Amino acid sequence: MTARGVRWAVTAAVLAVVAAGCGAVPSAAPEIGGRSAVVPAPAGVVELTAPPSTAPGADASCDATASFRPDGPLPEPGRMPAGTTMARIRDKGRLVVGVDQNTYLMGFRNPFSGELEGFDVDMAREVARAIFGDPTRVQFKVLTSEERMPALEQGQVDVVVRTMTMNCERWQRVSFSTVYYQAGQRVLVPSSSDVTGIDALAGRKVCATKGSSSLANVANAPGKPIPVAVPNWTDCLVLLQQGQVDAISTDNTILAGFAAQDPYTKVVGAVFTAEPYGMAFPKQDQDFVRFANALLERLRADGTWAALHRRWLGDPPPPPVATYRD
Amino acid sequence: MLVEDLRNRGAVRRVTGLARSTPGRLTALALGLIAATLLVGALTVASVRDRSDAVVAVADRGEPLAHAAQEVYRAMADADATAASAFLSGGVESPGLRQRYEADVARAAAALSTASEVTRSPELVGPLATLSGQLPVYTGLVETARTHNRQGNPVGAAYLREASNLMRSALLPAAHDLYRVQTANVVRDLADAGSPPWPEGLLGAGLLAALVLAQRYLTRRTNRVFNVGLLAATAAVVVSLLWVLVASLVVVAHTSSGEDDAVLADVVAQARIAALKARGDEMLTLVARGNGGIYESAYKEASAELRGLVGSAPPLARAGVELDRWRDAHTAVREADDRGDFTQAVERALGAGAAAAAFDAVDANLTDALAQARSGLADRIARARGALTGAVPVVVLLALVAAVASTAGLWQRLKEYR
CATH class of the missing domain: 3.40.190.10 (Periplasmic binding protein-like II)
Structure with missing residues (x-):
């Protein structure tokens, strides 16, 4: 082998070693997921975007x-x-x-x-x-x-x-x-809330049951709260306790039942509809x-x-x- | 330049001349036989390895994982049905139901950790994350429901409904995905292990043909009928080929009956899950108190599926008898509930000798059948694994023996040309 051949061979060998040292193969292990919790919800909960059917209060x-x-x-x-x-x-x-x-x-x-x-x-x-x-x-x-x-x-x-x-x-x-x-419709909120009535709930989530006059009243309230509809009244209390809604609005009798089950809630505001x-x-x-x-x-x-x-x-x-x- | 050219030409002539002479041909033949013997040996080893890997995959990963996935599903569905029963029984739930629920949760968590430990399928990352992430959320909701129940708050029932909704909409579908993928893996690995041994057979036959041709060439050149070395090599190849073929065919036989057991285990597992679903729906129909139309139709659907599965597998005949008993008990429950006698309907659903007992009998039957199918499958796999033990060292050893023997045989002839 000539001297030139030797030089070439040495250069090639050095290059190969350097290339071997430079290679980077990233880990194939998956990222740990679960960055955001998936919150459980009662069956059949719906956030309404439009008022439900006609407004009963308006029909006199x-x-x-x-x-x-x-x-x-x-x-x-x-x-x-x-x-x-x-x-x-x-x-x-x-x-x-x-x-x-x-x-x-x-x-x-x-x-x-x-x-x-x-x-x-x-x-x-x-x-x-x-x-x-x-x-x-x-x-x-x-x-x-x-x-x-x-x-x-x-x-x-x-x-x-x-x-x-x-x-x-x-x-x-x-x-x-x-x-x-x-009966008459009022608002139930957590006892720490500063909400004073239905008009103070603009843009906030308010729970009521599907097909109830309460839901229609919430949807038609002048403050434009976001109505959340559930199948059963107790589903509303679950959502309130889990922090998924800001308030529940329905007849004072039903709200009294919630307040009796959860001492960390209060009924606020005036009666704003008559519910015979x-x-x-x-x-x-x-x-x-x-x-x-x-x-x-x-x-x-x-x-x-x-x-x-x-x-x-x-x-x-x-x-x-x-x-x-x- | 010119001198180098001449030198090269001389070398080429020497090589071609050597190749044309008899000793040259014998040397080439010897080298060819060594190469062919070792190559066929190596390929056969690879093929046996593949088969053995597939069997090991079923035994150590696929089947245990499929079982773990099925346990996750069963334990979770049972926990849900038990929680509904406990709610229905009124007051604080009985210690028996509480223990059953706790055992289900413990079992689901343990089976889930087994399933997560050994699984390697990327498509299972989602379902596994859902299962391990939402199971604690589920148990949290159930405990909240219990606390409210103890305080006499009707909101406890709403927490239980939310828990059940989470179970039915997220946890059970994820468990179902896990189970389906694992079961498919078992079937695929069994099919891999049970493929007919064509490659091994063809390779062995090709090598034998080469040895026979070499023998005939030698006979023509040297006028000697037999060459001891080549005979020994042929014998080694024949033994190796037979060993591999017999072992492979035994594996094929065991895996094909193993597939039957796997199919039966799958049917039984699905029947068990359908039974649990039907039981949960039966309970929820009563919990909904006259408003359980959707649960009753879900019950009918699940119980029709259950009946179909039980009818499709002869080993489940006894479960079929218990199933008739359950159907009659369910009819009695519905009759009482539809008549307006809720107390009697609950009594018929939960009391001794009623729907609860019939369901437990069905479940016990299915559990036995599942254990039998699993042990049948495990036995088949163990036998298949046993058949392949030693095949690799034997093939390697005999390939070396054949290579050495054929070389020795040809060396004897070559020596005569010195």
Whole structure:
């Protein structure tokens, strides 16, 4: 080998060694993920971008609280006039009632006993007592806010007693009894919040259930809050406790139930809507509505209404006054 | 320049001349045989290695992982169904249900860590991250639900629904993905291990043909019928080829019946999961209290799937009998609930001798069947692994023997030309 050959060989060898030292092969191990937590949510939670259907408050085409006048005194329990809806229910052997199991104090499942309890549930039992003479002849069917109207229209239930606001839009499709409870919408926030009412919630998330008048009221509030819709009222409390919404807005009765379950919340602001609750019946069952109104007259007069109010909702105000459309 | 040219030309002539002479040809033949023997030996070793790697992959990774994935799925689905039962039973849940839930969570976490430890599939990074990330969130929600239940707050039920939603929308689908991928890996590795031994056979046959041709060449050139060295080499190659073929065919036989066991295990595992789903839906129908139409139709779907799976596998005949019992119990539960007697419906769903017992019997049957299918598969794989033990050293040794023997045989002839 010549001297030149040797030089070339040495140069090549040095270059090879340098190249070997320079090579960089990055690690193929994956990055550790999980930089942002995935927050769990109740099933069926929706953030609304547009108001739900029509605004019930705006529809003043009727007197929503006026119901059908009772035709005479209540019949004896168990002796319903032949051919009436009540006689059909008596023959069936049980009253099918649409209620809630998620609204503390109104209609809820007692976790200790597993039984359904509350003001609405007791009202339903009074109807059963009037038909059968036995308040336990009830089959409860739990309904979400959204399912109340379809359940009545399809005849799945005989009556709905479930914090249901009477309004003209609903009167088109179902019949209501006279008012058995006068509620009004307010706002519930965490006790550390500086929110003072519905108008202070501009651009913030406010929870209500799908198909409720509360949701429509939130969507139509002048402050333009962001409505978040869930299937059940307790889902709202979960979202509030997990910091996923800033407030819950609905009837003061329901909010009182939340405040009773969570001492770190407060109800703020004035009552900004009137929410008269009525028992809802299939539209054609006018005889049953008149029967229920006769029953309500009696419950108001004999102190039963006041006793039920005291049991669930505290010291009773005077019972709501019945108005009729004949 | 010129001198160098001449020198080169002389070298070329010497080489070609050597190649044309008989001793040159014998040398070339010897070199060719050595190369062919060693090459065939090496290729055969590689092929046996591949097969053995596939068997080891099934035994040590694929099958245990598929089982771990199935356990993750089962434990999580069971935890969800148990949490719903505990809620339904009213009051503070019974110690039995609580223990079952805790055992499920512990089992799911342990199986998940096994599955994460050995897995190498990049497509599983997502599901594994979901599972290990969301399982603590799930248990947190269940504990919050319990706390509220103990205080009599109805919001506890909402936390339980949120937990169940997380389980059904995120955790169970991820567990299902994990299970599907791992099961597919098992089937693929079994198919790899059970491929017919064509390459080994063709290589061995080619080498044998070369040895026979070499023998015939020698016979013509030297007038001697047999060459001891080449005979010995041929014998070594024949033994090696037979060894490899027999071992491979044993593996093929075991893996093909192993595939049947794997398919059965898959059917049973799916049936188990369908049973759990149906049980969870049965419970949630009652929890929803007259509003459980979607759960009842989900129950019907899951139980139809379960019935189909159980009917498709003869070893599950006994589970089929228990399944009939469960169906009758479920009908009784629905009858009571639809009649409006909720208390009796819950009693029929949870009480002794009712739907709970029928479900437990179905689950126990499926658990036994799964254990049997798994041990059948494990046995097949162990036998397949055993058949390949020693094949590699034997092939290497016999290839060396054949190379040495054929060289020695030709060397004897070459010596005669000195």
